[in-house]
Structure formats: C-alpha cells, structure tokens
Amino acid sequence: MQNKNRTLNLEKVSIVNRIDYTDDLCSLFIEKPVNFTFKPGQYCTIGVDGIERAYSIVSAPHEKYLELFVELVPYPDGILTPLLFNLKIMDKVTIRPRAKGLFTFKKEYINHLLVATVTGIVPYISYIRDYIYNAGSGNNFFILLGASYIDEFVYDLELIDLAKTYPDFIKFVPTISRPDAAKNINWKGETGRVNQIVEKYSNDFMLSPNDTLVSACGHPGMIENVKEILGTKGFKIEEERYWKED
Numbered sequence: 001m002q003n004k005n006r007t008l009n010l011e012k013v014s015i016v017n018r019i020d021y022t023d024d025l026c027s028l029f030i031e032k033p034v035n036f037t038f039k040p041g042q043y044c045t046i047g048v049d050g051i052e053r054a055y056s057i058v059s060a061p062h063e064k065y066l067e068l069f070v071e072l073v074p075y076p077d078g079i080l081t082p083l084l085f086n087l088k089i090m091d092k093v094t095i096r097p098r099a100k101g102l103f104t105f106k107k108e109y110i111n112h113l114l115v116a117t118v119t120g121i122v123p124y125i126s127y128i129r130d131y132i133y134n135a136g137s138g139n140n141f142f143i144l145l146g147a148s149y150i151d152e153f154v155y156d157l158e159l160i161d162l163a164k165t166y167p168d169f170i171k172f173v174p175t176i177s178r179p180d181a182a183k184n185i186n187w188k189g190e191t192g193r194v195n196q197i198v199e200k201y202s203n204d205f206m207l208s209p210n211d212t213l214v215s216a217c218g219h220p221g222m223i224e225n226v227k228e229i230l231g232t233k234g235f236k237i238e239e240e241r242y243w244k245e246d
C-alpha cells in the first residue's frame, strides 16, 4: 500500500463533497465506482500522486457516495493526509477496485459493544446505517466513543438521534479524556478515556461474554487496553487498528 510507483491503472473518482469539522478532521464524500461493493465495516484504499492509504467507509452500501472520515496527521509524519486535506470538491483521488477487511458486522452475536476513538467510529456508523436501512432486528448496539475534545466526536449527533429513535436497541455513550480543557468546559457527559469506562458500561448494560461481541477500533493503545480488561473476562474481541504504536 505504501509503494509510490505502482503501474496499476487505478480508477480516479471525484470528491463530491467535503465537510470540515476542525483543522484536522473532515468528511470526504467520493464517487463510488460502478460495481464497487462493500460490506459495512470494510475499508477502501484511496490515493493521491501514487500514495495510498486505507480508509474505513462511513456510508452504508445502499448510499450513493463513499463517505470517509479522515484525521490529518500533519507533515512530515503524515504523508497522504496533508495531501487529502488540500483537496477541493471536484478534485480526484484514485481508488482500488475492491473494498477489503474482516471488521464487518457479525449478526450472529446478539449484543455488540462497539468501542472507538475519534475516527474509529467509522465502521460502526456503517453497521448501524445498514442495519436500520434493512430493518434489521434481534441485535443490540452499545456504542462507546472516546475523544480528547467534544468537537472530535463529529458523528455524535447522528448517534444521539439514533439512540433516541431506537432506544430499545441502540445506546450511545461519548466520553472525553480532557474535561478540564477550555473547549470542554460545558461538557456534562462521561469523562475519562474510553478504555477506562468499558468495564463499567459492560456491567451497566449487563453484557455477557456468551452473546456479546466486543469491537474496538482506532487508537492501538485503547485496543490493547480493552483487550486486557474485557478479554480477561472472557469476551470475544475483534479489532481494527488504524496505525501501529511506535
């Protein structure tokens, strides 16, 4: 994925919309190539100038565009994201022909404890949009989302709305790790890193390892900690690491 000079003739698609939330978080809506299919939770591989990276897909398969939620890793650490953040509507990116990944919705588990940091929420939005679109039944979603600052939640409004509309099977708990920061001054919700609240909420939601799948997506340190805390209690845990810790 990291090779610059590929000879493959990759399809180019346009950015049809872009929403900036903060200096380093944006959603990109890109054209979906004809015959491009994916399962909720999979990722696509997009590129600029031959630099390619994986991005989980926010949108559900029935939606017209591929929606991505991207965090800027500033140059010189980040390579592709500084290029992506310079793109405007109608600029083009390359896209690999196939979506990939096994971090997909597993209907056979009744309960899903979905744990994320910031952009790690992406696969879960796709699961739930798809589930509701297809009038799914028999599953429960418990979503825990962690961020440092409230403006990093971004998809929280959609999740709050869904939890209100479907209170029987969707619960959503956002938590901030820096409650004393000026940006968070009016925050009245949960505090602490998301991995520090998983045990409490797995108890409050009365989740049992017998019928629960725990999914952890985003920050690798969070994933390790969730595995330590809930793995030792016998929960099955699936993970999607967006990057490796140094």
Ligand SMILES: Cc1cc2nc3c(=O)[nH]c(=O)nc-3n(C[C@H](O)[C@H](O)[C@H](O)COP(=O)(O)OP(=O)(O)OC[C@H]3O[C@@H](n4cnc5c(N)ncnc54)[C@H](O)[C@@H]3O)c2cc1C
Pocket (backbone or CB within 6 Å): 043, 053, 054, 055, 056, 057, 069, 070, 071, 072, 073, 077, 078, 079, 080, 081, 082, 101, 119, 122, 240, 241, 242, 243, 244, 245
């Ligand atoms: C399966 C998969 C799905 C992914 N989905 C998303 C997604 O939905 N949204 C998204 O923004 N990114 C996602 N990523 C990460 C993405 O592929 C890029 O690595 C990221 O956007 C940074 O790209 P870059 O070229 O700017 O920096 P890179 O050259 O990829 O990375 C530079 C350095 O930053 C670290 N890094 C990468 N991402 C972050 C981050 N968010 N915070 C802190 N450090 C980071 C890397 O480990 C590396 O040390 C996903 C990665 C994988 C493997």
